[in-house]
Amino acid sequence: MRRNTIQRALVLEAVNKLKCHATAEEVYQAVVGEHPNISKATVYRNLNQLSQSGEIRKIEVPDAADRFDHRCHDHYHVRCTQCGRVFDVDMDYIEDLQKAIRDTHGFQFSGHDLMFKGICPQCQK
Structure with a gap:
């Protein structure tokens, strides 16, 4: 069982607010804008954990950066x-x-x- 950390909550909140299939860098920029002490590694790690737990969806884009979706149901x-x-x-x-x-x-x-x-x-x- 994973802990719900403040950083994890901030990353999830950013993905849910952005609603744009954001890249990890875009999520990081959104989080660091309000919380300048959070590291890029923390944001990236939490994005991966959130996608593995099914709280957000990771979209692998050929020849481009992965995207993160707040909508987790199956869709195109x-x-x-x-x-x-x-x-x-x-x-x-x-x-x-x-x-x-x-x-x-x-x-x-x-x-x-x-x-x-x-x-x-x-x-x-």
């Missing part, structure tokens, strides 16, 4: 190919999508993540 994302920001996609999560895969390598699938790509409205301007 889209990444802007211009600015790199990540957004939620408004569509139903396909629970058993992995059952449709013809597996030729012997995998036992446990789930899936999909990252769509496109250009966000802001970058289209």
Whole structure:
């Protein structure tokens, strides 16, 4: 059982306030802005612990920094190919999508993540 530390609470609060699929650096900047004595290592460690415990969701972004989401339920994302920001996609999560895969390598699938790509409205301007 993990302890609920003040630092952990600050990191969780920052992710919940940002609501933007923030990078670890963005979360750190949000926390250090109000609590200048917190270290980057503490923020990064707590982000990983919070994602492992299911309190936030870690989104692995190919060729970019991982993002942290305050929404923990299964859902899809889209990444802007211009600015790199990540957004939620408004569509139903396909629970058993992995059952449709013809597996030729012997995998036992446990789930899936999909990252769509496109250009966000802001970058289209």
